[in-house]
Amino acid sequence: MTSAEPSAPAIDASPAVPTLPTRRRPPPKAPTGGDGPAPGDTGRLYAEHIKVQPRSVQGFWRRIKWWVLTVLLGLYYLAPWLRWDRGPGAPDQALLVDMPGRRAYFFGIEIWPQEVYYLTGLLILGAIGLFLVTALFGRVWCGFTCPQTVWTDLFMWVERKIEGDRNARIRLDKGPLTFDKAWKKVTKHLAWLLIALATGGAWIMYFNDAPTVVREFFTGQASTAVYGFIGLFTMTTYVLAGWAREQVCIYMCPWPRFQGAMFDEDSFIVTYEEWRGEPRAPARKGEAVAAGKGDCVDCGMCWQVCPTGVDIRKGQQMACIGCALCVDACNSVMARFGRPPELITYDSINNQLARARGDSTRTRLLRVRTIAYVALLAVVASVMVFTLATRSRLEVNVLPDRQPLFVKLSDGSYRNGYTLKILNMARETKTFLLATEGLPGSEITVTGIQAQPSTSVELTVSPDDVGTFRVFVKAPPTSLAGERTDFHFVLTDLATRQMLNHATIFNGP
């Protein structure tokens, strides 16, 4: 991480000496810091888990987070239920990855396995988009949209509703096992499991028809794979969002670890205005800032509302997911004390340095880095849109026989065998006329369709299917140019008169 504490000394993490009679506890040490043994100690190898009990908070960023959560979860749970009519015999779900049928459906777009590169393109777009957003606004992915954050936020909300806010929860955990405590814990875990089940179920619905699989699930008719995957995702959601929470961000996820490479000095990140807040001193409501002291009253709200339990006053750290809840918390405290807001704020490092010096600040969204990301996005997106709009719904593969290369017939002519595969990606039956071009005097027979040699043969392919045909081409020796003669198969769509040429070879003696 960029250590941009220009003139300030190293932060002293020890608790402030209370000058007022309070029952405030010293801030717990965040899992990444302060937990190490004292110097000279041989050291513990493993760290105790310190349970993070976030306090609830109201404010601008909290509202944004709820909105984003609602939209994202709403999309996730409800999207599989959207319908799209594709005609008889075709699935009518708008978003579907049909594994047994080897097709992917997105509203009106149907993807065959050969076209999986569209998925690659989507992933590339997602990655570049993520880099762009992070370069502009810091860890907004982590703090607002990451599934781990969203589901943990939801689970914590459930926990708050059942067990109460932070102080009530701490008291409950420390207290003895009463009926009240047991009942609360059981209800909470049941609620969590239900949400996890719905989450696992929704995942399955992207791969199976939603109404069908829901009915089958509850009547015991679903396949082992369906039950297995629902079980797996239920368990992982429950464990990761209910139990692991911030441990995922701190220990399991690779993203926090290269955030440092994603920002620069102009990215907007959650920062503590140290030059303004330090040295911190507790104060009374309405009291002005004491001489030589900073705006920070050491109320502890910032680390109490943090879902990963960090103290942002220590500066940028891996465990800070940039959710900006501490901004809301501090702002509400600053308002109560009548001090200027945004002591913790979304700001860039350059701006923070400028403010510390008293200079003017500027918002630099257009930088080489961001422009480059936008350009890349535009290029990849337009390539994808172009190929999607112009892709052909018909493809022909010709596989010439290798054994025998050719057969000599009783009248002295030669015959080659081919396996023709016509990929009809449209949802209607297509009839084609097959002929040759570049091989004078040649005639065609097709096993099962045309036994008598003829110059053209009609082939029919079912909708959304691959038609496989055994085609034999007979040619007089005078048309052959030695061991290998190049010619074309010409396929004419009888409905649209569209012609498709496929180059191939005729083997001779």
Place this chain on the structure above:
Amino acid sequence: MARQDVDAITGTETTGHEWDGIKELNTPLPKWWLYVFYVTIVWAIIYSILYPAWPSLSGYTRGLLGYSSRAEFNQRMAALDAERAVWREKINNSSLEQIANDPDLLTIAIAGGRVVFANNCAPCHGTNAVGRPGGFPALGDDDWLWGGSLEAIHTTIEHGIRNTTDADARLSQMPAYGEGLLDRNQIAAVAQHVLFLGGHGADDATGAAIFADNCAACHGELGKGNHELGAPNLTDQIWLYGNDKNAIIQQITHPKQGVMPAWQGRLSETEIKQAAIYVHSLGGGE
């Protein structure tokens, strides 16, 4: 020993070593990580008790569940055989014509026939029936000795040709004209006439007369052949034993006649039907 500093920013101890001023933080792992590790060890022990795991000098520990991938394979093969029985019944109960006219049955018969052919027929007839030198005919062309219809091919596969094991084997005998029936000049004349019949070269009157007396009975007056006798068409472009004059003379003098085993009893009825359909589909079927 090395000095273990405490990093000012995170409060974590360093390992105590230093490389060109670079130090490494000794951040402790979380305890739950350690417990998961213990769980994996316990899992490994349980697994090695339940499943095949440890080799011994001459075998291996079988595991309490008695699982073996070989047994699983046998189960899958049995299930597959049960599935195939459906098609087997259909093919057995249908005539060759019916199979050829049903697209699904046709596909299955060709696929099965390809395998039967590769395992049984390819040693003589070549991969994909290209034929082999020494008189093993290519089965993909449109020249047939004993007939190229589905029925004829089926009969040939079932009973074979000139073998001693099957009473219904196809049988025909070309006399060895070089052993006292015709002299060398006569044979040469006949060979010239045969070439003429195919459109290569001038006719020989002596040869024509000898041909009419000796050969026409089996090969036909114009040498077009006879499927019932297995007499080849002498006028087409396909020759089993060579198409130059010397080869023809040799064949008249000491005729080579192919032998084919009877597959009835060696292959099931289904397999013979599939093989017949497959051969017929190679492009030369009549």
